[in-house]
Structures are given as structure tokens and as C-alpha cells.
Amino acid sequence: MAVPDVAVAAVDEGYWTRTRKVGLVLLALGLLATVLFGALATGEQARFTLSEDAAGAALEINGTVGAILFGLITLAAGAAMLARLPKRWFIPMLAVGLVAFVLSFLCWQVSAAPTGQNFMPLVNIVRGTFLLALPLIFGSLAGVLCERSGVVNVAIEGQLLMGAFSGALFGSISGSVWVGLVAAAIGGSFISLLLAVFSIKYLVDQVVMGIVLNLLALGITGFLYERLMQTDAARYNSAPRFSNWEIPLLSDIPVLGPALFRGNIFLYLALLLVLVTHIALFRTRWGLRTRSVGEHPTAADTLGVKVLGLRYRNVILAGAIAGIGGASYTLALFSFTKNMIGGKGFIALAALIFGRWSPTGALLAALFFGFADQLATYLGAINSVIPGQFLAMLPYLATILAVAGLVGRVRAPAADGKPYIKG
Amino acid sequence: MTDNLQPGSPDKEPASEEQAAQVTLGNTEQAEAATTPTAPHKRPTLGRLFLENLWAANTFTVTLLSLVLAMVVGAVLMIISDPKVLATYAYITARPSDAINASWTLVSEAYANLFKGSVFDPGATTLTAALSPISETLTYTAPLVFTGLSVALAFRGGLFNIGAQGQAIMGVVLAALAGFLLPLPYGLHLLVAVLAGALGGAVWGFIPGILKARTGAHEVINTIMLNYIAVYFLTWLIVQNGVQDPNRTDAISRPVDASAQLPRLFGEPLRAHAGILLAVLVTWAVAWLLNRSTLGFELRAVGANPDAARTAGISVTRTYVLVMVFAGALAGLGGSQMVLGTTAAALTPLVIAQIGFDGILVALLGRVKPWGVAMAALLFGALQAGGNRMQSYSGISLELVTVLQALIVIFIAAPALVKAIFQLRAARAARLQTSLAKGW
Numbered sequence: 001m002a003v004p005d006v007a008v009a010a011v012d013e014g015y016w017t018r019t020r021k022v023g024l025v026l027l028a029l030g031l032l033a034t035v036l037f038g039a040l041a042t043g044e045q046a047r048f049t050l051s052e053d054a055a056g057a058a059l060e061i062n063g064t065v066g067a068i069l070f071g072l073i074t075l076a077a078g079a080a081m082l083a084r085l086p087k088r089w090f091i092p093m094l095a096v097g098l099v100a101f102v103l104s105f106l107c108w109q110v111s112a113a114p115t116g117q118n119f120m121p122l123v124n125i126v127r128g129t130f131l132l133a134l135p136l137i138f139g140s141l142a143g144v145l146c147e148r149s150g151v152v153n154v155a156i157e158g159q160l161l162m163g164a165f166s167g168a169l170f171g172s173i174s175g176s177v178w179v180g181l182v183a184a185a186i187g188g189s190f191i192s193l194l195l196a197v198f199s200i201k202y203l204v205d206q207v208v209m210g211i212v213l214n215l216l217a218l219g220i221t222g223f224l225y226e227r228l229m230q231t232d233a234a235r236y237n238s239a240p241r242f243s244n245w246e247i248p249l250l251s252d253i254p255v256l257g258p259a260l261f262r263g264n265i266f267l268y269l270a271l272l273l274v275l276v277t278h279i280a281l282f283r284t285r286w287g288l289r290t291r292s293v294g295e296h297p298t299a300a301d302t303l304g305v306k307v308l309g310l311r312y313r314n315v316i317l318a319g320a321i322a323g324i325g326g327a328s329y330t331l332a333l334f335s336f337t338k339n340m341i342g343g344k345g346f347i348a349l350a351a352l353i354f355g356r357w358s359p360t361g362a363l364l365a366a367l368f369f370g371f372a373d374q375l376a377t378y379l380g381a382i383n384s385v386i387p388g389q390f391l392a393m394l395p396y397l398a399t400i401l402a403v404a405g406l407v408g409r410v411r412a413p414a415a416d417g418k419p420y421i422k423g
Numbered sequence: 424m425t426d427n428l429q430p431g432s433p434d435k436e437p438a439s440e441e442q443a444a445q446v447t448l449g450n451t452e453q454a455e456a457a458t459t460p461t462a463p464h465k466r467p468t469l470g471r472l473f474l475e476n477l478w479a480a481n482t483f484t485v486t487l488l489s490l491v492l493a494m495v496v497g498a499v500l501m502i503i504s505d506p507k508v509l510a511t512y513a514y515i516t517a518r519p520s521d522a523i524n525a526s527w528t529l530v531s532e533a534y535a536n537l538f539k540g541s542v543f544d545p546g547a548t549t550l551t552a553a554l555s556p557i558s559e560t561l562t563y564t565a566p567l568v569f570t571g572l573s574v575a576l577a578f579r580g581g582l583f584n585i586g587a588q589g590q591a592i593m594g595v596v597l598a599a600l601a602g603f604l605l606p607l608p609y610g611l612h613l614l615v616a617v618l619a620g621a622l623g624g625a626v627w628g629f630i631p632g633i634l635k636a637r638t639g640a641h642e643v644i645n646t647i648m649l650n651y652i653a654v655y656f657l658t659w660l661i662v663q664n665g666v667q668d669p670n671r672t673d674a675i676s677r678p679v680d681a682s683a684q685l686p687r688l689f690g691e692p693l694r695a696h697a698g699i700l701l702a703v704l705v706t707w708a709v710a711w712l713l714n715r716s717t718l719g720f721e722l723r724a725v726g727a728n729p730d731a732a733r734t735a736g737i738s739v740t741r742t743y744v745l746v747m748v749f750a751g752a753l754a755g756l757g758g759s760q761m762v763l764g765t766t767a768a769a770l771t772p773l774v775i776a777q778i779g780f781d782g783i784l785v786a787l788l789g790r791v792k793p794w795g796v797a798m799a800a801l802l803f804g805a806l807q808a809g810g811n812r813m814q815s816y817s818g819i820s821l822e823l824v825t826v827l828q829a830l831i832v833i834f835i836a837a838p839a840l841v842k843a844i845f846q847l848r849a850a851r852a853a854r855l856q857t858s859l860a861k862g863w
Contacts, residue, residue, distance in 0.1 A: 154643075194833075202837035207583055207643055211783055212832050219825030220500070226820035227504035338822075343654075346647055353644055389659035396648035403640040412641075 019090055023081025026097040030075030033104035038068035046110040047119040050254050054119045057254075063111020063118075070104035073097070113382040125374055126259035130267060131333075133370025135160055135341070137270040138325020139348025140355065140362035141277055142318035146192070147357055148281060149314040150294040152417040154210025155195050157345025158217030159319050163188035163326025165221040168336035169228070171239030171327075180239050180331050181324065188323020189316045191217055196315040200308055203419045214345070222338045229336060237335050242266070266328035273321065277359040290314060294413035297420040307420050350399040357413060369395040482790060485841050489834035490802075492841065493827045498530040500826065501819060505529055533817040540812025541805035551692055556808060558688070558695035562765060564804030565698035566591075566775075569757025570782025571789060571796040572709050573624075573750040577642075578791045579713060580746035581726035586631060586646025587754040588779025589653035590624035594755025596657055597623030599762045599770045600666070602679030612682040617701075617759055624755015625748045627653060632747025636740035642747070650779070658772045668769065676770035685763050694765040702797070705756065710793035712749075722746055754779060777825075784832045803828060 041063040049058040061069075077097030085093060110120050139156040146153035166187030171180025191213055199206040229237035242264045251261040260267070281287040289310060292300040297307045322345075330336050347369055354368075355361025372395060376388035502508050508529050511522040539545075541560045547553040570587045577584035584590075598620030607615060631645040660666055661674045668677050685696040713719040724732040725742045733739050761767060761775045785803055789796030810824035834841050841847070 154647075198833065198837050202839050204836040205583075207585070208783075208787060208836060209833075211585065211780065212787075212829050212836070215777075215780060215784070215825055216829035216833070219822050219827075219829055222822035223500060223820050223826055224504055226822060343651060346651065349644075350648060387659050389655040393652045393655045396651045400634070400640070400645050400648050403644050404634050404638045405640065 019081050019085055019087075022090075022094060023078045023085075026074055026078030026081060026094070026101075028078075029101050030071055030073075030078050030097070033071030033074055033101050034068050035071075037104050037108040038064060038071060040112060041067040041108040042111045044111040044115075044118045046107045048106075048110075049119050049121050050123065052121050052123045052258070054121070058119065061107060063107050066107030066111070067104045070100040070107060073100035074104065109379060109382070109384055109386070113384075117382050120378065122255050123259050125371075125378065126255060127263075128374035128377065129367060129370040130260060130263070131370075132373045133366040134266055134270055134328045135325045135344045136348045136351050136366035136369055137274065137363055138266075138328065139322050139345055140352040140366055141270075141273055141359060142188075142192075142322035142325070143349060143352035144277060144281070144357060144359055144362055145290075145314045145318035145321065146195075147352065147416050148294045148413055149290045149311050150297060150413060150415040150418065150420065151195070151199055151311055151315050152206040152210065153192075153195070153315070153318060154207050154349065155191055155213040155217075155345075156322055156348045157341055157343070158210075158214040159188040159191045159322035160326040160345050160348070161214075161217045161221055161339070161341045162191045163323025164330045164340060165225070165326070165336055166190075166323070167327030168237055168239045168330035169224075171331055172236050175240060177240050177242050177331055181327055184323045184327035184331070185320040186323065188321070188326060189319035192315050192319025192322070195319075196312050199419060200311055200315075203421070206417050206419075218339060221336075225336060225338050233335070239330055239335070242332050264328075264332045266324070266332055269324065270328075271363075274359050274363045281359060291413070293420075294415055297415050297418075301420075301422065307422070311420070347395050350395050353412075354395075354399050354402050356411075368398075484847065485838050486788070486831075486835060488841050488845055488847075489831050492834050492844070493830035494534065496830055497823055497827050498526075498534075500823065501530055501533060502526050529817075533813050533819045533823075536813040536816045536819075537806070537809035539809070540816075541809035551689075554689055554693055556812075558693040559808035559811070560801070560805045561688075561695040561699045562804070563807040564800050565696070565702045565764065566757040566760040566766075566778045567781055567785050567800035567803050568699075568702035568706060568797050569760065570754050570778045571785030571800050572706065572793060573628075573753035573757065574782045574786035575789060575791040575793065575796045576709060576713070576722075576753065577746055577750040578786060579726050580722040580742060581729060582632075582635065582642050582743065582746055582750075584628070584631075584646055584747070584750045584754075585643055585783065586627065586649050586779070587750070587757070587782040588775070588777075589646065589650035590627040590751040590754035591758030591761075591775050591779045591782075592650075592653040592657050593623035593627040593751075594620040594758030595623075595761050595770065595775050596660060596758075597755070598759030599676060599679055602683035602762060603677045604665075607682065609682045612680065613685065613763065616679070616683040616763055617756065620755045620759025620763070621752040622755065624758060625752040628747040628749075628751015628754070629744065632744040632751075635747070636743040654772075657770065657774075661770050661772065666770075674772055678768040679762050683763060684768070685760070685765075687765065696764045698760040698764045701756075702800075705753070706793050706797045709753070713793065718742075718745065754782065757782065781828065784828055787832050788835055 044063050045060050046063045046066055047054070047058040047060050049056055051057075074097045077093050077100065080093055081090070081097075106120065110118055139160055142156055142159060143153045163184040167180045167184030170183030171177060174180070194216075195206070195209055195213055198204045198209050225237075244262050244264050245268070247261040251257040253261070281290065289300065289305045292303075293305060293307050293310050301307050325348075326341065329340060334340065348366070351362050351365035351369055355363070355365035372391050376391035379386055379391065380388045508522075508525045511525045515522045539556065541556050544552065544556055547555070570591055573587045573590065574584050598616045601616040601619035602612070605612065605615060627649060630649060631640075631642045634640040634645055635642045658674065661676050666676050668675050685698050685701075687693065688695040688697060688699070711719075713723065721732070721737045721742050722745075724735065724737055725739050725746075729739050732742075757778055758775050761778070762770065767774055781803060785799045786796055788802070789799035806824045806827060810821045813819045813823070814821045
């Protein structure tokens, strides 16, 4: 639909194409990295060790040299984009530019760390990234399933929280991780059942319902936590935990092996689910129907797809996935505490949007956000001058830039959030 | 720009009664004026009208019954989470009186405390003790009025402001900074601090407003993201030199000067402060703005149907930006109450609690009308105040209040459900729709 008095800034005409704009941004970042990071970095060797501590083999580079070198690479990527760059080179060039910028930043930070701490243990970083990204991956997959079939899921936070809670509660009572896992899935789908009934049957605005359900989940879990778990933690809040499973051969790969293939069931499940959802969504009959219901329910209905039934099923399935994501806390890492998800559901929503409503995109976005989170922890540990809070803002800022169309346009499924009334 | 970026735009699909009702959300008041029987040809008696309306699914009845339903669910939660009471249910077939008595004692005591903590305590002997519940209720009400109005105003303009939380945070930050950094005399200092709060919120509302107007970026996504950016900004700011309390090592700022604090209404021990008067004044102002001013008319026109408004020569982009700036300023005022009032005097990471998110519930409960919002805020304030007493006297966690609040709004949002449960007679649908359906 044409909107005459809205100035559309994102779609460019003439010289300033998207590639050139991004090139300009990269050029600025490269300049910043070369000059500022290069000047602030010290002559210490920046060591990126391939282990969990300072020991062992490492990739080493002089701090100043590294910061300037990687800054120049970003600069070059930006310049290449400003010059005529074939379209297929856009994404690789952008990736090279951004990665080099991050590396330049790390060279500065690691070399400027207090003496004796001039190393970055890559195994820890990779493992931490995946660990922090886990609830985000489950949460954003839940979002993908819901929103691809046309139901906005702002209740991811509530679903994660309810999953974490029921996983901890029933895992503790039964003493079995598997019972806990099933209970977590049921807990998450309870919240999404409410979302489905109220938004599909009673046509309540889906964003409103999501927000209210988050508060409801916060209230119920908080209430029962204080009444049950705090009074008798041994009985109600001491769920057994999944142990780590080592995958033979794969776990011997340097860096990736110890970080990825010695994890718990949730890590493998998350990666498997991304793969399964991707194939199911784009290669199966169910996926085609789901997408058509999310884009144009009337057309799908005309062709005999049961729109409301499919939406019910997908929303409830999404809740189960998010519930399992919540259990990745309580059945593997911590015991349950009040509001323990603490906004991760909203970062998952951000990952979903940043990943453009696709499973693999959501995975990459979740990993990026997880990395930002892990980096904040690492920089805190080496007393960096960069406040961790600003790194923590990164996912949210990136999402705002993405929806504002500054890094390409993101577009939701057309019928996302619109109730379907058979008529 | 695609169709789904325009909220409240008429659906291209076959319209049903509900959809028509949703589109008219911005014009609820006109709809109501139109439905009031102005030309009575066969006027029934007043008493009969009253009785008929009592059991019809009108706004008041649905609200009241939603409250009842929420309290019933709350009672069930209390019972199933109390092992002693639950034990009596093990032999309910043998002696049902035990289970019933135990449950009744637990639930009635809890709700009695909820009432005593928020409205009136019959056991009070002094005037201070008698006024105390009302004072507490008003203290909790004041900020909720502002955040509720913020969400409601944006709603009427067709925007969903989930960012009241973030705007309130920026409001509380600027209000507190003005409160302890500026050396100003009594009166002026308070004024400057309050305005600083409004400014902080307005800036934080401007961002999603301009992004929506210029790029079509959905305000729901952006306001959610800005909420968290505000949280991290606050936690960073608190521990900076000059802001952090020099005598403390934890995350708390210097306290606001006495000259920038809102005066108390009933004297020292009672916490009610002048914020509630400001809240009433602002409610009146927002009602005037919406119903009597040109901007209000444009705002409602854009909210009801942006395409029609644009055709009529109203600048939709300008309206979107203005709506968000006003909404942000209101939320910022609400945030400023949290340090300038009696709730706290210094910034902490959780200084504004949940007032932004509660504001969404308050706005929906108040049917996005200014005075309705004020009444809804009063109810939520009372629940909060009563919840404190319920926690300390009956040992029922304060979280129950969150559950009650969420449940009330769920039932309000789905009047068809309440209607079905209580077999209410049908009333005009237009008055019951609280929310407008729209996509990202």
C-alpha cells in the first residue's frame, strides 16, 4: 500500500544503494578500529588460547599490530563495498568486515588487560556463547512456529518461565529428569494454550494477551515458588540434572569439540530442533500449510487447510518447545528462582525478528546475542573499560536497527497477529 | 510499506461484528453516546432499566465479574499451595466439613487482609491507623495513573506503547538526577525535577514514534527493545561517580534533596503524597486533550483509521510522533513519582518496580478512557497495598496480586468468556472490546 506522507528512508534510489550505505558504515567502523583501538592497544601479546585457561596452544598476535591489522581489513571491506561490488559478494564482505572489527576490538581488550591476563580462552567463550544462547534458541524457535502460522508470540518469556518452573517442580517430586522434561514441555504449552484459546477463539489482541500471560506466568511461578519451594526446597526445588554426554570423535576437535560435543541433552536438542524445524517448515506439506496460513489464511482456507486447527496445534507445539528451553536452566544448571528467565524471552523475540522469522536465522541471531552476553562477562572479568551494560544492550540495539530497515528490511508474515474469522 | 504496518486499518477480509467493533475502538465514547437512548418513545421505569442492565454484559458487570473470577482462581491457588489445607482434602469424602472449613478460613482471612490493607481496617483505633490503608492505596495508585494514561493515550492513537516501562525508567533517571544534582530552592526544584522526568520519558517515546513515522518500524518491537536498553542504562548509571551514593558500595544512587520531594498529604507517618493530586489533574488534562482539542481529534481519527485520516488531510506521521512523545512524557511523570514521592528517594536497579507493565493492564482495564484508567489504577493500587498486608499477616505471597491483576485483565479482554460463564444477556459488543487486533 502506498503511503504518501511517510518518507521511506530504507529503500534507496540512485547512488546511495544499500551496499554503499553499509560500506560507509563499515568504513567508519574500520577507521575507528584502526585509529582508536590501535592507539589504545598495548604492545603485549594478545593470546587466544585453544583451551579453558592460559595453558596450551594459542593464536598469538601483538596487540597493537592486531588491532590495526584487523581494523584495516574492516576498512578494506568497507571500501570494497563503496566501489562497485557484485551483489553476491555483499554478505561475505559484510561478514568479513564485522568479524575483523570484533577481532580488532578483542586485540585491544586482551592486550590491555591486567598483566598475566592477556589471554582469551576460546573454549570457554564458545561454550559460554552456546550456553547463554540455549534458551534463546528454544524461545525463538517457539516464536518461529507461532508467528509463521500467524499468531504473534510475545509470551515466550512466560512460556520459558513456566517450563523452567514445572520442570523443577515435577522433576524434584518425581526425582526423574525425564518426568521433569515432559512436565516442562506441558508447562510451556499450558501458557501457549491460553494464548491460543484467547487469541484464536476469543479474538483478543495477541500482543496484549502475550504481555498479560507473561505477567500471569511471573505471578503464578513466583507465588508457588514462595509457597512451596522456599518452604521445602529439598522436596520441591531440588530437581535432578542431566549429565553431560560426550560424543566420541567429534569431542576431540580442537576448541569446538570440548565446547560443543561435551554438552547436555539441551544443547543437542536445540541444534537438532533448528534443523528439523527448518526442514519441516520449508520442505514438508505441514510447513507449506503453516506458511500459507501465516501469510494468507483466507487463501489457505479456500484450498481446504484448516486454518484455526493448524494455528492451535502450532501454538501449543511452540509452547512445548519453549517449555523445554526453560528446563535447560532448571534441569541442567540452576535450581528455580523467582523471575529466573529475566528478559531472555524478549531477547528470544529479538532473535526471532533479527533472524527474519526463519529457524536458521534465529539460531545465528541467538548465537550472536549469546556471544555479546558472554563477551560482557569476559570483559567484566578482565576489568575492561567498556561497561558490560553497553554490551548487554547490543542485542536490543541491533534489533531496532534491523526493524528500522537500516540493515536490510525485515518483514513479518503478512497475517501475523491478525485473528482469522471464517466467513 | 505493507498493509500490516498500519494498525487499526480496516481488514480486507469479510468483516464480522467483532472486527467492526475493534476498528471503532478509538471512538468508544461516541459509540456510547450514540447507544444511550436519547429519544425515549417507550421509556421503561428506571428501576426496571437498572435490573435489566445489571445482568447484561455491560462494562461494569463484566469488570466486577472478572474481579470475582480472578479471586476465585486466586483462592484455588492459595488452597493448592497450602500443604495443611490440602491434607484435609485427602479425606474429603469422609469428613467434607474439615476441608471446607480449612479452605474457607485460609481464603477469607487472606482476602479480609487484602481489604483491611487497602480500604479500611475496622480494628484501627487512631486516626492515623484508620487513614493508613487509604494512604497506602493512594501511594501505589499515583504512578499507575500516569503509566496507564501513557498506554491508553497511545492506544487511542492506534499505537501500542509497551515501552511505558522504559519511558518511566528514563523519567525516573532524569527526575532523580535533577533532584540531587541541581541546587535549587524549594518549589522550583520540585517543578524542575518533575519536568525533567517528563522530558526523559518524552525522549524515550520520541524514538519509537519517529521510527514508526519515518520507516514504518513497528512500535511494539522497538518499545520492547528500548525497555531493556533503559534498564541497562539505569544499572550502568547508578554506579558512576557523582551518581552513586558515596557512603554505599551497592548499586544505589545519592538520595533526592528534600527540596525536590513531593509534599505529604496527611502528615509524617502516612505515605500518601501530592503525586495523587497531580495524577487527577493530568487525568483531567488528558481527557480534555482527547475529547476537546484538535490534536485529540486527529489522534483518535488516526487511531480509528489512518488511511481515512490521511485522506482527510491529517498528517499521520506527525500524529504518530506526537502521540508517542506525549505518551512517553506521561510515563516519565509516572516514573518520576517513584523517587520524588515517598516510595523511594534514590535510584536502585528496581526503583520503578513494574509500573510500566502494570500500566498496560491498567489501561486495558480502564477501557483506554482517561477516567476509566484512573479508576483502574485505584483498583490496582488497592490490590498492591492490600497485598502487602496479606503478605505480612496471612503469609500469602505478594505475587498473588500479580496473578489477580493478570487474570482480571484476561477476563476483561475476553468478555465473551465471562458472558458464557455467567450466562449474561448480550449487550452491545462495541463497549466491550478493549483491544484492537493488529500485526507486527
